Amino acid sequence: MIVRPRPHWLYLLFVRRGSLVHLILQQQLFVFAVACAVVAAHGQLFHWKVPLNASPFSLIGIALAIFFGFRINASYDRYWEARKLWGSILVDSRNLARKASTCVAPGSNVRPFILGIAAFAAALRNQLRGDPAQRGLEGLLPDEVTARLAPARNPANLILLWLAQGLREKRAVGRLDPILAHSMEQNLDELSLAMGGCERILNTPLPFTYSVILHRSSYLYCVLLPFGLVDAIGLMTPLIVCFVSYTFFALEALSDEIEDPFGRAPNDLALDAIVAGIEASLREMLGETPAPPPRPDENYVLS
């Protein structure tokens, strides 16, 4: 996630970070070259003047903009839903920790349980990012539990099961009222819901065909556009074509990036920071001093 104070409007025009230029430079150069060639040939292809003008491009361009608007909207909804799911992981982690501290009979040692919640968040992050299963779990789980997770396909789910077993033990010895156990089970259900939501977003991309149709239409559009403009605006054709294609290509690249919000691209979610925040919040509730929050790197990217 790119975290920076909003720069001055003038500076914002020339900022290079976050502009995705590097991702679409190749495509832009290609379109620019086509436009220049069309201008140089005065709109001729093999000595045949291509008879095109601006009016069909106006129609098609607006239609494409409408469909792109939908694409961006759908990608952003995925991004924002993913963020909401991680927000609910933070919330239910705190709720579980609060109830562990106050609903279980005083004198019980609930510290392992509360750190186990932080371990759940870390394990889920590892699953979503394809990180090694043990990353960031040190000190949060008993060793024998960590060992059991190694071969698992879904370690975070097994941590939830382990947490529930902890509740059962408290209940069995009468240190937890069944009704309050039910209350904590509801929070475990919420954590499970958030995990399932993240898996859903990870495993189900936007319909591939939709991306293909839009991609193809926008490229064909940008390649044909110079023929439609050259008679009217001559030497300005490459500039305008690059302007149009920048808008389309950059939005497509951004959509691609936030469509899978769990990756490590600059605009993806800062899962590491969120996981660290969950652990810090839980430790603070335990009366410990949390580690300082992670800082964005020199490119303003928080990973």
Add this chain to the structure above:
Amino acid sequence: MIVRPRPHWLYLLFVRRGSLVHLILQQQLFVFAVACAVVAAHGQLFHWKVPLNASPFSLIGIALAIFFGFRINASYDRYWEARKLWGSILVDSRNLARKASTCVAPGSNVRPFILGIAAFAAALRNQLRGDPAQRGLEGLLPDEVTARLAPARNPANLILLWLAQGLREKRAVGRLDPILAHSMEQNLDELSLAMGGCERILNTPLPFTYSVILHRSSYLYCVLLPFGLVDAIGLMTPLIVCFVSYTFFALEALSDEIEDPFGRAPNDLALDAIVAGIEASLREMLGETPAPPPRPDENYVLS
């Protein structure tokens, strides 16, 4: 569902799979033929020059794009809601399994109950896809239960009833606290809610009339368009007409495909993979080794 790493932008322009070209080839050829005929006749129909130009088409085209945008949006909402419902089936299956493992008194045999949850998912998939009622249920349900399902109209619902009877038995012998039984009933309610949602999407298409109006308008549009363009862009008319009609027809075909997301078209939901994932997740919670996850076929389609 088409699952593939995003190809290079250049390759994406020529990918054949997932472009729906085969579905709309007939229509495209028809429109192309009309456009060619119009060009050949210089826009005349029975020696009468059809007096049309581009400006009304610009208006109608944008209006159509707006209405198509709504259609795609509505179809995609159905698709994504269906995916969410199956996500919630996964989540509540895990939650039920977790509670069966930890809320029922230790020493109870909850394995049949947990496998029964996987049977629910498989039976629901069979209902939604019109598959044989027994498909994939082997080894998940006791034989006498499977036999009772055969003649049923809604076997998945009967499996829920059977699961609830299992809870009643545990409760009757004092192995399950009523409050925790209530907690598990809530998850059964959620499974029932997801089942009802899937039935709703299956049984209630988008209003048929809406499809008719859009279909008719877009075809009439593409057939008239060459008359509007031929004077201005001459020989390029068929290309532009095919471009416009490709966008409209392909989006319509895609909308049709994802409108009923439970089918077996390439962009439909990968219900088989989801059901296998639910069974694997439950078996992992039972301490068993789950089967490896299904792989997409050579066309990158996961069924």
Add this chain to the structure above:
Amino acid sequence: MIVRPRPHWLYLLFVRRGSLVHLILQQQLFVFAVACAVVAAHGQLFHWKVPLNASPFSLIGIALAIFFGFRINASYDRYWEARKLWGSILVDSRNLARKASTCVAPGSNVRPFILGIAAFAAALRNQLRGDPAQRGLEGLLPDEVTARLAPARNPANLILLWLAQGLREKRAVGRLDPILAHSMEQNLDELSLAMGGCERILNTPLPFTYSVILHRSSYLYCVLLPFGLVDAIGLMTPLIVCFVSYTFFALEALSDEIEDPFGRAPNDLALDAIVAGIEASLREMLGETPAPPPRPDENYVLS
């Protein structure tokens, strides 16, 4: 609701059912006549040439399309919300029946209670459609209860009250644990919520003024349009005007139809079929053989 397999694309162009042509024929003929008169008079009104061209119509037309898009969207949201509410009635009916079967102590006669749930759905359908209050309740409710419903303003609500009284009786004699009674009360709350939602949609149309503004603007637009087109496209004016007005009028008629989704127009919800499905589902859970599902009539309409 129109239920039919999607016809071939060519056939779909000429399908008469579901195209709403009969509803808007009068308006279409009126607009067509105006357009023909304008062409015949060469755009003159009382020997005065009306000075109009296409460009303002392009602007206004797109603005109208945007506002129509919103109107359709809002109508469809009402339609789909109504469908969801009836879906939740099905779901909570099943949930209540499941809990009645498994949470009430064995040996209790819960059949009247479960059939009473089906009666609730039928009574609500009657209220929403203005049907006679007793329609379809035969055999589902005890006679003395049916008699009490006759003069009521809101019979479905009284059935819910009667169902709750049934729960109270079971609880009073110790055949139902209070916590499970609470669980069933939650489902009664959900049924009440769905009923309230249906009443809300029935009683609160889209703001009348919005319909008036759109209606007026689109008619004025279609009447003025021929003056704007006649100079440019001459004899084709009536065709294009009819095309534009068909899209606007048909979408307006469809919006009107699905705005009140509980009626008996072809695109309205198939409440009879849904109510029959609820009864069938409940009877199947009771171990009875349900009646076969209703079929669409010869016009593919399911009422």
Add this chain to the structure above:
Amino acid sequence: MIVRPRPHWLYLLFVRRGSLVHLILQQQLFVFAVACAVVAAHGQLFHWKVPLNASPFSLIGIALAIFFGFRINASYDRYWEARKLWGSILVDSRNLARKASTCVAPGSNVRPFILGIAAFAAALRNQLRGDPAQRGLEGLLPDEVTARLAPARNPANLILLWLAQGLREKRAVGRLDPILAHSMEQNLDELSLAMGGCERILNTPLPFTYSVILHRSSYLYCVLLPFGLVDAIGLMTPLIVCFVSYTFFALEALSDEIEDPFGRAPNDLALDAIVAGIEASLREMLGETPAPPPRPDENYVLS
């Protein structure tokens, strides 16, 4: 709320009620006068021909339409959310009444409690509309409670508190199981939620700046538009300008009206009718005969 059967399409063109014409007549006349003056001066301002044509207006007009579409959408969402909140007040009033009748031990007098729920709805209506705090509360609350409400800033909230005290008394004497008290507390929570939602909509308008930008842009647009059209369409300029401005101004006026849906404008919610409906529904559940429902006045307005 305007409640009327949909008039014939021809009649709808000339209906005066509900067209907001009276609200925007002044603005319309102003714009009309400007347009006439521009036509009379042949587009000159102080003998200087203003060089404008239609093309920039097409662009700006569509942009404005898009932003207006958003504005209407946001206003309608507020309107519809407010309606949903009042729908949930009806639903939870019934649920509370049902539970009061069946969950409290038989023989208790729950009539004051149930009438108190109706009083809550009336008091909330009074708060939202700025009506006198006592309006419509006669006979619903004990006198000493009504007296306590008079000086309160938020009487509806105090009624909820009073209802909860009623539950406490029943619980204290063993006539209400704690678990069922919890069930009823949930409905009180829902009533409180709906009250909070209504206060939120009342107190937080759409961002004022957004209204200013749109208002200013649309007026500037309508004042400049005649200069852009006069050369092309001459005498028809005032008609077209009035057409465009009617659409913009009327939609703005409607947005304003439904943005605060609790007022007394014709398109606002019929809170009086809803409150009467709640009281009627509760009285019917008590076995009393409810008052007949209110009728719209001669302008089809239900207040």
Add this chain to the structure above:
Amino acid sequence: MIVRPRPHWLYLLFVRRGSLVHLILQQQLFVFAVACAVVAAHGQLFHWKVPLNASPFSLIGIALAIFFGFRINASYDRYWEARKLWGSILVDSRNLARKASTCVAPGSNVRPFILGIAAFAAALRNQLRGDPAQRGLEGLLPDEVTARLAPARNPANLILLWLAQGLREKRAVGRLDPILAHSMEQNLDELSLAMGGCERILNTPLPFTYSVILHRSSYLYCVLLPFGLVDAIGLMTPLIVCFVSYTFFALEALSDEIEDPFGRAPNDLALDAIVAGIEASLREMLGETPAPPPRPDENYVLS
């Protein structure tokens, strides 16, 4: 938040407050200067006539408007979600206070608990606005608790924990039934959910890249636009360019402002007033006389 009665339509055209003019004056002047220079040079750049006309700008402008529409929509969703979250804090504060008054056994002193809820709201406001942690907490929390909050990273969360400990004490001495404690824990969960939602909105801006693409495209657009218009509308170019750029820049500035709704800009949420409202509502429930509600300042801004 700007709170003012809607001014007369004529006055609204010239209102300076709330028009954001001061924020975008610099940019506007820059664009105006460019447009004037282009007019003065008759569209020449270094004696070379830039060959541009209006048609590509029409296409790009509408595409930009569509993308801006999405941006505003997303910003407004954040603003409105933030308002809903604070609404739910009000609601759950009242619910908790109601339950503290009626569910805890009579005779308990629940005043510190209820004032602690108000302290939660104030502490959350402080966190979101970066205010000093103690601001507004005087008299609401016991001193030793306030002292513990000072060094905390998340004081509001610790207040929730402290409230839950209060519940535990009541439960431990038998003054609070576990089931009703569960009921109150649910409200604490809701408060925690609202807090997490606010943190999410605060910490996760719209994707920075999206802002960059839009910002850059709209500036480039406004700088090139004069070249496209100068041949057609000559001296009116600067006016029209300023009109277009005002709409784009003002909407961008507004989006920026409401994107982070917790700040102190005029269109941001009136958190101080909301917090005061929560305290007033709770004090009224305690039978105390609340402080009068805060008034907007002379610029109609409620902070």
